[in-house]
Structure formats: structure tokens, C-alpha cells
Amino acid sequence: MNEEALVENIQNLLKEKKYSELKDILQDMNPADISALFNELPKDRIPLLFRLLPKVLAAEVFVEMESDSQEMLIKGFSDNELKEVLDELYLDDAVDIVEEMPANVVKRIISNTDDTTRKMINEILKYPEDSAGSIMTIEYVSLRPNQTAEEAIKRIRRTGIDKETIYTCYVTDDNRVLIGALSIKDLLLADEDAIVKDLMDTNLVFAHTLEDQEAVANKFNKYDLLAIPVVDDENRLVGIVTFDDAIDVMQDEATEDIKKMAAIIPNDKTYFKTNVFETWKARIPWLLLLMVSATFTGMIITSYESALSKYIVLSSYIPMLMDTGGNSGSQASVTVIRALSLDEVEFSDIFKVIWKEARVAILCGLTLAVCNFAKLLLIDGIKVELAATVCMTLVLVVFFAKIIGCSLPILAKKIGFDPAVMASPFITTIVDAISLLVYFKIATIVLHI
Amino acid sequence: MNEEALVENIQNLLKEKKYSELKDILQDMNPADISALFNELPKDRIPLLFRLLPKVLAAEVFVEMESDSQEMLIKGFSDNELKEVLDELYLDDAVDIVEEMPANVVKRIISNTDDTTRKMINEILKYPEDSAGSIMTIEYVSLRPNQTAEEAIKRIRRTGIDKETIYTCYVTDDNRVLIGALSIKDLLLADEDAIVKDLMDTNLVFAHTLEDQEAVANKFNKYDLLAIPVVDDENRLVGIVTFDDAIDVMQDEATEDIKKMAAIIPNDKTYFKTNVFETWKARIPWLLLLMVSATFTGMIITSYESALSKYIVLSSYIPMLMDTGGNSGSQASVTVIRALSLDEVEFSDIFKVIWKEARVAILCGLTLAVCNFAKLLLIDGIKVELAATVCMTLVLVVFFAKIIGCSLPILAKKIGFDPAVMASPFITTIVDAISLLVYFKIATIVLHI
Numbered sequence: 069m070n071e072e073a074l075v076e077n078i079q080n081l082l083k084e085k086k087y088s089e090l091k092d093i094l095q096d097m098n099p100a101d102i103s104a105l106f107n108e109l110p111k112d113r114i115p116l117l118f119r120l121l122p123k124v125l126a127a128e129v130f131v132e133m134e135s136d137s138q139e140m141l142i143k144g145f146s147d148n149e150l151k152e153v154l155d156e157l158y159l160d161d162a163v164d165i166v167e168e169m170p171a172n173v174v175k176r177i178i179s180n181t182d183d184t185t186r187k188m189i190n191e192i193l194k195y196p197e198d199s200a201g202s203i204m205t206i207e208y209v210s211l212r213p214n215q216t217a218e219e220a221i222k223r224i225r226r227t228g229i230d231k232e233t234i235y236t237c238y239v240t241d242d243n244r245v246l247i248g249a250l251s252i253k254d255l256l257l258a259d260e261d262a263i264v265k266d267l268m269d270t271n272l273v274f275a276h277t278l279e280d281q282e283a284v285a286n287k288f289n290k291y292d293l294l295a296i297p298v299v300d301d302e303n304r305l306v307g308i309v310t311f312d313d314a315i316d317v318m319q320d321e322a323t324e325d326i327k328k329m330a331a332i333i334p335n336d337k338t339y340f341k342t343n344v345f346e347t348w349k350a351r352i353p354w355l356l357l358l359m360v361s362a363t364f365t366g367m368i369i370t371s372y373e374s375a376l377s378k379y380i381v382l383s384s385y386i387p388m389l390m391d392t393g394g395n396s397g398s399q400a401s402v403t404v405i406r407a408l409s410l411d412e413v414e415f416s417d418i419f420k421v422i423w424k425e426a427r428v429a430i431l432c433g434l435t436l437a438v439c440n441f442a443k444l445l446l447i448d449g450i451k452v453e454l455a456a457t458v459c460m461t462l463v464l465v466v467f468f469a470k471i472i473g474c475s476l477p478i479l480a481k482k483i484g485f486d487p488a489v490m491a492s493p494f495i496t497t498i499v500d501a502i503s504l505l506v507y508f509k510i511a512t513i514v515l516h517i
Numbered sequence: 518m519n520e521e522a523l524v525e526n527i528q529n530l531l532k533e534k535k536y537s538e539l540k541d542i543l544q545d546m547n548p549a550d551i552s553a554l555f556n557e558l559p560k561d562r563i564p565l566l567f568r569l570l571p572k573v574l575a576a577e578v579f580v581e582m583e584s585d586s587q588e589m590l591i592k593g594f595s596d597n598e599l600k601e602v603l604d605e606l607y608l609d610d611a612v613d614i615v616e617e618m619p620a621n622v623v624k625r626i627i628s629n630t631d632d633t634t635r636k637m638i639n640e641i642l643k644y645p646e647d648s649a650g651s652i653m654t655i656e657y658v659s660l661r662p663n664q665t666a667e668e669a670i671k672r673i674r675r676t677g678i679d680k681e682t683i684y685t686c687y688v689t690d691d692n693r694v695l696i697g698a699l700s701i702k703d704l705l706l707a708d709e710d711a712i713v714k715d716l717m718d719t720n721l722v723f724a725h726t727l728e729d730q731e732a733v734a735n736k737f738n739k740y741d742l743l744a745i746p747v748v749d750d751e752n753r754l755v756g757i758v759t760f761d762d763a764i765d766v767m768q769d770e771a772t773e774d775i776k777k778m779a780a781i782i783p784n785d786k787t788y789f790k791t792n793v794f795e796t797w798k799a800r801i802p803w804l805l806l807l808m809v810s811a812t813f814t815g816m817i818i819t820s821y822e823s824a825l826s827k828y829i830v831l832s833s834y835i836p837m838l839m840d841t842g843g844n845s846g847s848q849a850s851v852t853v854i855r856a857l858s859l860d861e862v863e864f865s866d867i868f869k870v871i872w873k874e875a876r877v878a879i880l881c882g883l884t885l886a887v888c889n890f891a892k893l894l895l896i897d898g899i900k901v902e903l904a905a906t907v908c909m910t911l912v913l914v915v916f917f918a919k920i921i922g923c924s925l926p927i928l929a930k931k932i933g934f935d936p937a938v939m940a941s942p943f944i945t946t947i948v949d950a951i952s953l954l955v956y957f958k959i960a961t962i963v964l965h966i
Contacts, residue, residue, distance in 0.1 A: 096720050100739045225705055234702050235684050235743075252701065253683050256674055271545050289768060290549045292761040294684075294743070311760055312741040315767065319738060322771035323855055329775070330851035331844050339856040340866075344873060348880040351848050355915075358844050359885055363892075365836035373829050380826050387814035387839060387949055394843075395780050395807050395942045399800050402779035406772055407788040417789075424793060431797040436808055443812075466804075493844050500836055 075108045082113055091120045099125065103132035111137070115144045127156030134341065135168035142173050150180045158232045159185070160205035160313065163192045192307075200284045201277035203317065204298045204307030209237040213247065213265035217258045224252065233310050236295045239268050246274065246297055246305040274299055277306060281317045286411050288314040325409055329402060329491035331358065354493065361497045365390075365504060372508040375517045381450065382511055385458050386504070393465040393503040394496035396432060400425050400473030401495050405487045408477060415482045418475060425474040426467070433466035457514045461507045468506070469499045524557045531562055540569045548574065552581035560586070564593045576605030583790065584617035591622050599629045607681045608634070609654035609762065612641045641756075649733045650726035652766065653747045653756030658686040662696065662714035666707045673701065682759050685744045688717050695723065695746055695754040723748050726755060730766045735860050737763040774858055778851060778940035780807065803942060810946045814839075814953060821957040824966045830899065831960055834907050835953070842914040842952040843945035845881060849874050849922030850944050854936045857926060864931045870923050878919035882912035906963045910956045917955070918948045 081090045094102060094117065102121070106114050106129075118141060121129060130138060130153055142150060154162060154177065162181075166174050166189060178186055188206055195201030209231050211220050220237065228234040237255070239248040248268030258267050274297045275284045287296055288311055296314075298307045320336070327334040331354035335342060342350070369376065369386075376383055404421060407413040413421060437459040444455035473495050477487035511517065530539045543551060543566065551570070555563050555578075567590060570578060579587060579602055591599060603611060603626065611630075615623050615638060627635055637655055644650030658680050660669050669686070677683040686704070688697040697717030707716050723746045724733045736745055737760055745763075747756045769785070776783040780803035784791060791799070818825065818835075825832055853870060856862040862870060886908040893904035922944050926936035960966060 098720060098722065098740060221705070228702060228706055234705070252705075253677060256670070256683070256701075257677055271547060273547065289764050291547060292764075294760075311743075311764075315738050315741075315760075315764060318764065318767060319771075319859065322768075322775075323859070326771075326775060326778070326851055326855050329778075330847050332848050332852065338859075338861045339852060340861065340869070340873075344876045344880065347873070347877045348884075351845075351877065352881055352884050355841060355844055355848075355881060355885060356888060359837060359841050359889065360892075362837035362840040365840075366833040369833040369836070370830070373833075376832065377826060377829050380822050381819070383825065383832050383835075384815040384818040384822070386832075386835065387818065387953075388808060388811035390836060390839070391811040391814075391942075391945060391949065392804060392808050394945070395804055396800075398779050398942070399781050399804075402775055403781065403788060406775050410768065410772070410787075412787045412789070420789070424789075424796070427793045428796045428800065431793065432801055432804060435797075435801050436804060439805060440808065443809075493840075493847075496840060496843070500840065504836075 071104075071108070075105065078105065078109065078117075079113075082116070087120060090117065094120055095122055095125060099128035099132050102129045103134075106133060106137060111140065115141060119149075123152060124156055127153050131157065131161045131165075135165070138165060139169055139173055142169070142176065147180055150176065154181050154185075158205055159188055159192070159207055160203065160232070160310075163189055163202075166193065195277060198281045199277065200275040200279045200281060200296075200298050200309060201307070203281055203284075203313050204277075204309045205232050206307045207231045208295070208297075208305075208308040209234050210305065211237050211239050211250075211264050213239050213241065213263075213268070215264045216260065217255050217262045217264070217267065218260040220255055220264055221252075224255075233295050233308070236293075236308075238297050238305055238308070239264055240305050243302075244304040246272065246299050246303060248272065249297065251294075272297065275309065276300075282321045282409070283411075284309055285314045285317040285321065289318070290411075321409065325405065325488040328486060328488035329405065331355070331491075331493040358493050358497055362500070365497070365500045368501060368504045368508070372504075375508060375512060378517050379454075379511065379515060381454065382457075382507075386507070389458070389461055389465055389503045389507055390496075390500045392436065392462065393469045393499040396429070396466045397469035397473035397495040397499045398491060400428075400470040401477055401491050404474045405477045405491055408481055408487050413478070415478055418478050421474050421478065422471060425470045429467045429470035430463075432470070433463035436466060437462045453514050457507070457511050460514075461503070461510050464506050464510075465499065465503045468502050469495070472498060472502075520553075520557070524554065527554065527558065527566075528562075531565070536569060539566065543569055544571055544574060548577035548581050551578045552583075555582060555586060560589065564590060568598075572601060573605055576602050580606065580610045580614075584614070587614060588618055588622055591618070591625065596629055599625065603630050603634075607654055608637055608641070608656055609652065609681070609759075612638055612651075615642065644726060647730045648726065649724040649728045649730060649745075649747050649758060650756070652730055652733075652762050653726075653758045654681050655756045656680045657744070657746075657754075657757040658683050659754065660686050660688050660699075660713050662688050662690065662712075662717070664713045665709065666704050666711045666713070666716065667709040669704055669713055673704075682744050682757070685742075685757075687746050687754055687757070688713055689754050692751075693753040695721065695748050695752060697721065698746065700743075721746065724758065725749075731770045731858070732860075733758055734763045734766040734770065738767070739860075770858065774854065774937040777935060777937035778854065780804070780940075780942040807942050807946055811949065814946070814949045817950060817953045817957070821953075824957060824961060827966050828903075828960070828964060830903065831906075831956075835956070838907070838910055838914055838952045838956055839945075839949045841885065841911065842918045842948040845878070845915045846918035846922035846944040846948045847940060849877075849919040850926055850940050853923045854926045854940055857930055857936050862927070864927055867924060867927050870927065871920060874919045874923040875916070878916045879912075881919070882915035885915060886911045902963050906956070906960050909963075910952065910959050913955050913959075914948065914952045917951050918944070921947060921951075 114137060166177055209224055224234050235252050236249055238246060241247050248270045249272055250268040254267050273287055273291050277298055277300055284296060295308045295310045297305055298309060300306050324334040333350045440462060441455055441459045444450050476490040480490045481487045563586060615626055658673055673683050684701050685698055687695060690696050697719045698721055699717040703716050722736055722740050726747055726749055744757045744759045746754055747758060749755050773783040782799045889911060890904055890908045893899050925939040929939045930936045
């Protein structure tokens with residue numbers, strides 16, 4: 069059944085008050101699909117449908133919902149209902165929800181959780197946004213080094229139900245210091261009498277609570293992990309980040325980079341969840357800034373007005389030179405920005421990068437110049453001096469564009485700026501100005517104007 | 518110890534032939550880190566170091582290595598060594614390696630695997646590139662519906678060692694048709710006598726062998742899965758895709774989109790692995806194409822040469838109008854392209870998207886026009902008619918840019934083109950031409966030229 073037919077079906081059943089049929093349909097669906105379905109239905113039907121869901125599924129659906137729907141539901145919940153949902157949530161999901169809610173809703177949530185959970189939520193809320201601490205959960209399985217495999221499995225069976233993942237277990241000493249990890253696969257495939265400390269892997273990949281979430285996500289990718297333990301300054305285990313959160317981080321960071329590269333201030337919402345005014349607010353600052361900086365380009369043209377009026381045909385090659393420069397520069401900058409994000413390039417590589425881009429630039433510039441020279445003479449039929457002016461400019465523009473494009477993002481990262489902001493629009497503005505200066509300089513020399 | 522110190526240390530130990538110390542250092546390292554270390558060392562040292570690794574670790578390192586290093590190692594291996602490494606590889610990794618190797622190396626690999634593996638490798642190689650079938654592994658745990666939890670766990674303990682993941686197990690009927698899934702967590706936490714078919718989840722998320730890998734990766738993200746079963750036309754289970762492969766696909770697809778958006782033909786290699794000539798080849802086609810298309814913009818200017826020569830100041834606002842148009846258009850196109858990649862926007866949403874972008878465009882256009890009008894009058898001190906010409910053009914340019922920017926990627930996807938190619942450079946070229954046409958049209962009317 070496709071989505072539209074499903075929505076219609078649900079609406080009909082709602083109208084006819086066939087609640088038990090609705091219940092049957094819903095409880096066979098995936099949480100993510102139910103949440104998507106809720107988005108398609110009138111808002112006032114959601115509480116009714118939500119109450120038809122079995123307890124565990126209800127909590128899973130709740131986590132998947134948009135924060136405005138969550139808020140509406142919480143406001144309609146009795147204290148008892150709220151408690152029931154909260155009890156079923158994993159701690160990191162509860163924290164995510166708390167972070168999105170207005171203060172009065174947060175107050176109600178906090179007053180309906182037990183003391184331990186409240187303390188834990190507050191603990192996680194303390195960590196800075198986008199840090200490993202802020203995305204971790206503290207519901208992990210911890211084992212002691214001297215347990216046998218059998219005892220460990222028993223412990224997991226007894227306590228595992230509330231843990232977000234039981235697949236990687238962490239071994240800590242008496243001071244809660246992380247000393248090893250082992251997977252449940254290792255435990256299950258080991259001898260029953262084998263000792264945890266002999267089975268465990270001591271060569272651990274871990275994150276610090278304050279580490280940037282993007283760096284943590286890159287570790288998942290590099291080491292193919294299901295979960296990463298998070299430790300504090302004393303190497304004590306305080307939580308774990310699971311792969312599903314890492315996947316979210318990766319997708320969000322890629323989206324964020326892409327938006328910044330296109331001169332948009334990123335936010336966390338999906339396309340249709342961002343309203344027109346918010347979209348305007350995300351886009352207008354850079355447009356304004358770039359408009360103002362493009363004025364400099366205009367000023368350069370103005371200052372060569374007399375040269376231009378003598379050789380008006382010069383102006384018809386300005387767009388081509390500017391666009392080619394912009395495109396060349398953004399090719400270099402975008403490639404380098406992505407490589408920086410994926411930890412393929414570091415600051416110490418800057419000269420290696422520049423050397424590479426310089427050679428690529430010369431190859432590209434010459435190819436473009438040769439093709440363009442032929443075209444200018446054969447198709448446009450302009451004078452050789454003029455064609456030479458345009459093509460020499462082309463080579464230089466591509467060269468400058470690539471060098472600036474590749475080095476600015478690396479320098480930006482070094483001084484703590486976001487490299488993604490140094491992408492095409494920003495580079496384009498700089499390259500435009502340089503292109504024109506070079507163009508007019510060469511023109512005045514070659515054409516004697 | 519940082520990377521440089523480690524490399525130096527290893528090289529010293531190599532020089533002094535302290536192989537047992539080297540062995541101790543290497544066997545405590547992560548496969549990904551060893552592979553990174555190999556990249557920093559002279560190529561001829563790798564085979565020696567590789568032979569110091571314990572068998573299982575050696576295979577894990579081998580998988581992480583760049584394909585040129587893999588090729589070199591295989592060429593140096595004795596048949597026996599090759600067999601040992603191949604025996605330790607998971608099937609999907611073996612297939613990845615086979616796909617990257619030249620024909621003679623493939624022949625040697627194939628002749629050193631047993632019949633079953635050879636058959637399985639060939640099976641997977643049959644699937645088209647970028648399909649679910651091409652990234653799946655066939656080493657999964659399958660259970661029968663009538664087993665008890667205890668029997669199932671025993672089966673996993675007996676056969677699990679060769680499986681890529683034991684965390685999600687799949688239940689198939691007598692015809693190998695997929696009928697359910699259950700996690701090892703469910704099994705461990707269930708009663709020993711519980712029957713698999715009562716425990717299993719029948720509401721499955723699965724992929725078809727021919728499904729695009731990006732769609733499969735999006736399912737991991739949406740449903741927070743560790744693995745997705747892959748079925749054929751008869752719903753028979755033929756393999757699984759695990760989350761680590763999905764993460765790779767997500768990162769690769771994001772990188773690919775980013776490169777295409779910057780007018781680069783994407784390849785699979787990292788920045789430094791792509792040599793200068795390859796980089797040139799990836800960048801020059803679009804630069805040439807865009808240079809040629811920018812010629813049209815030049816032709817528009819040429820055709821208004823007489824107007825321009827009368828009002829030479831008009832030309833100083835061309836860069837600002839073109840850049841603002843380009844930036845506005847790429848904001849819209851890049852946002853929509855990313856939303857298409859993440860399945861947030863579909864073809865049926867096209868009018869909703871256009872309606873939204875139209876309103877955003879009007880807000881942005883007016884804001885820019887008002888700011889610019891003030892600046893033109895107060896700072897540049899130009900005539901009101903001229904300022905009005907520039908600002909009216911601005912509003913229209915932003916409007917056209919956003920509408921074209923948001924709709925082209927959706928239309929491209931509909932007709933089977935890659936939406937990412939419709940990003941900034943392409944849009945910029947179209948918007949440039951439109952900007953100039955609008956500008957000169959308005960100028961001739963308002964300024965009576």
C-alpha cells in the first residue's frame with residue numbers, strides 16, 4: 069500500500085471510529101513510518117492515534133516525531149501518560165527532546181522523571197552543543213575484568229533490557245576507569261569459563277566528552293565501530309555514543325557543509341519544516357554581504373571606464389573570465405573543504421596542496437586558453453592582440469583562483485574559522501576582483517590603452 | 518605517541534632489524550591505523566611489516582589498505598600466503614578488492630579461493646555497480662522459525678565465527694523466503710524455550726538486490742538499523758548489507774554530490790591519491806563547457822554594446838547583478854539537491870517547492886533591492902533612474918534565479934539525470950544570461966536608450 073492510500077485508509081477508519089482496526093494497522097508499522105504518517109494527518113488526530121499504540125512502540129514513535137508534534141503531545145498528556153513515555157525513552161533521546169522544548173515543557177518533563185534520570189539528564193545537558201558528551205547515552209553494559217564469560221552473559225541477560233546497545237560491552241576497573249571492551253560476539257563464541265580480562269580488547273578507540281561530534285563520527289567511519297566509549301579527563305567511562313547517532317551526525321554535518329558552501333546559514337530543520345521567513349533569514353545575510361563585496365568588482369570596472377569606452381568589446385569577455393575564475397576556484401575550495409571534513413587533509417599539508425593545485429591550475433588554464441584562443445580567432449574573429457589578452461588573463465585567473473581556493477579553507481580552519489564558509493561564493497568574490505585587475509592590467513599593456 | 522614519532526620509530530626498528538619489537542607494536546594497533554602507517558612508509562617496507570602481523574589482523578589491515586598497495590602485496594605473495602589472507606576476508610571485502618584489481622591479479626585471486634567462495638564472488642560481481650547486491654555480504658546468520666531461543670543461540674555459537682554480524686539474525690522458510698528477523702538481544706533476553714517465530718519481528722525493512730545503494734543507506738538512517746536483508750525477485754534472502762558499508766556509502770554519496778555541485782566529475786579516490794593529471798581530467802570538462810556557455814553572456818553584452826557605450830556606468834553593476842543572481846540560484850539549487858538526496862523532497866512536491874522559493878525570492882529580492890537602492894543613492898550618488906534600473910533588475914534576477922535553481926534539480930531527477938549536476942555553476946551560467954537580458958531590457962525602457 070502506498071503512502072497516500074494508507075493516509076486515506078487511516079482517515080476513513082478514524083472517521084468510522086474503527087479503533088481496533090487502526091490499532092492492528094499501527095502496531096505492525098515501523099516507528100519511523102508511523103511518525104511520517106502522523107505528519108500527513110491533521111494535527112488534532114495525532115493524540116488519539118498515539119494513544120492506540122502499545123507502550124514501547126509509542127515511545128519509539130515519540131522519538132521519531134518532529135519537535136512541534138512532540139510538544140503538542142506532551143502538553144496534552146496526563147502526568148501519568150508522560151511518565152510512561154519517559155520511562156521507555158533511552159536517555160540520549162530524552163536529552164534530545166528536552167533540548168528542543170520550551171522552558172515550561174522542560175519543567176514538566178523534569179518533574180515527571182525519577183531522581184536518577186533527572187540527575188543524568190542534567191549531567192548530559194551540561195556538555196557543550198556538538199560535543200561527544202552531548203550526544204552520548206549513559207545506558208551501556210559495563211563488565212568487570214575478573215568475571216567469566218558465563219557470568220558476563222548472565223549479567224547482560226539480567227540488565228540488558230534497558231541498555232541502548234548490548235553488542236559492545238565495556239570493562240572498567242574499581243575507579244570506573246575504562247580498561248577494555250569486548251563484543252557480545254566474542255563473549256558468545258568464547259569458552260564459558262574464559263575470563264573477561266583475557267577476552268577483552270585493550271587497544272581502544274574512544275572519545276573525550278568534549279571532543280567535537282564530527283571527529284567522533286569520523287572515528288566510526290574509520291574504524292567501523294558500533295559504539296564508541298566516552299571518557300572524562302581521568303579516563304573514567306561516562307557514556308557511549310552509538311552508531312545511529314553517529315550516522316545522524318555525519319548526515320547533518322554533510323548537509324551543514326553543503327549549505328555553508330552555498331552561502332546559507334545552516335539550521336537543523338528539513339526543507340519543508342523551515343518556513344519562508346526562516347529560509348529568508350538563513351539566506352539573506354550572505355547575499356547582502358556578497359552583494360556589498362561585489363561592489364568592489366564594480367569599482368574596478370568604473371576605474372577602467374575610459375579604457376573600456378575605447379575598447380567596449382573588452383566588456384563582453386568579462387562574464388566569461390569571471391565565471392571561469394569562480395568555477396576554477398570553487399572546484400579547488402570545495403574539494404579541499406570536503407577533504408578537511410573527512411580528515412584527509414591537515415594544516416601541515418598546505419604546501420603539498422598548493423603545489424598540487426598549482427600544477428592542476430596550469431594544466432587547466434592552458435587547456436582553456438588554447439581552446440578559447442582558437443574560438444576567439446576562428447569564431448569571434450577578433451584581433452590577435454585582443455585574443456591574447458583574454459587568454460593570458462584566463463591562465464592567470466585560473467592559477468590565482470585555484471591557489472586561493474585551496475589555501476583559504478586550510479588557513480580558515482587553522483585560525484578556528486569554519487572552512488566551509490570559504491567555499492564558492494566567498495572565493496568567487498575575491499577571484500572576480502582579481503580577474504578584472506589582471507584583465508585590465510594586461511589589456512592596458514598589450515593593447516596600449 | 519603522535520603519528521610522525523611512530524613512523525620514525527618504526528623506521529628505526531626496521532633499520533635495526535628489531536622484528537619482535539615491531540611485531541609487539543603492530544599487534545596492539547588498530548587495522549585502520551596500521552594501514553595509515555603503511556601509507557607513510559616507503560613502499561618496499563610494507564611486505565616485510567605485513568608478514569609480521571598475526572593472521573587475522575593481517576587480513577583486517579589488508580582490507581583497509583589502498584588498492585595499489587593491495588595489488589603490490591598480492592603480486593609479492595606466495596600462493597599459500599594469498600590463500601591465508603583470502604580465507605580470513607569477509608566476502609564483501611573480497612569482492613571490493615577483486616573489483617579494484619587488474620585482470621591478471623583477479624585471475625590469481627580467483628584461482629586461490631575454494632569453489633564455493635569463487636562461486637559466491639562471481640554471484641556478487643554480477644550485480645550492477647552501486648546496487649544493494651554489489652555491496653551486500655552473504656555471510657549472515659539464518660534461523661528457522663521453529664527453533665527455540667536456546668537452539669538458536671547454540672547455532673549462532675557454532676556458526677557465528679565466520680559471519681560478518683551476528684547481531685541481527687534472519688528467519689527464512691523452506692524456500693529461503695525471508696519471513697522475519699530478530700536481534701541477538703531479543704534472543705538473549707528471551708526465555709530459553711521461546712520459539713523463534715514468536716520472537717521474530719515480521720515487519721521488516723529490506724532492500725531488493727537491484728535497489729540503489731543510496732536508497733539503502735537512507736533506510737539505515739531512517740530506521741536506525743545495524744543491517745538490512747537483501748532479497749531477490751522471489752523475496753528469497755540472498756544477503757545482508759551491514760551498517761559499516763552503509764556509512765561508507767553515505768559519506769561517498771555526500772562527497773560525490775559536493776563534487777558534482779562544484780562542477781567536478783567525482784571519482785572514488787581521496788584528495789592526495791588522485792594525481793595531478795586525474796584531477797585535471799575531473800575538472801576540465803565542466804570548465805570548458807561552462808566557458809563556452811559563458812560566451813552567450815558575452816554575446817548578450819556585445820549585442821547591447823551601443824547602449825553600453827552611451828551609459829558605460831551600466832557595466833560596473835554587471836558583476837554585482839550576476840554574482841547576486843548566481844548566489845541566489847545556487848542557494849536554492851543546493852538546498853533542493855540535498856533535500857532530494859535525503860529523500861525529503863520528491864517530484865510531486867515540485868509546486869510546493871516553487872511556491873516556497875517564490876516567496877523566499879521576493880523577500881530576499883526586496884531586502885537586497887532596498888539596501889542597494891540606499892547605497893546607490895547615498896554612497897555612489899548615481900541618478901534615481903539608474904538606481905531604479907539596477908534595483909528592479911535585482912528583484913527580478915533573484916526571483917528567476919531561485920525559481921530556476923529550485924526546479925531544475927527536481928526536473929533533472931525526474932528525467933533520470935543527476936540533480937547534483939544542476940548546482941551552482943550550471944545555474945550560474947543560465948542566471949547570468951537572464952540577468953543581463955533583464956538588466957538591458959529594463960535599462961532601455963527606464964533610461965530611454
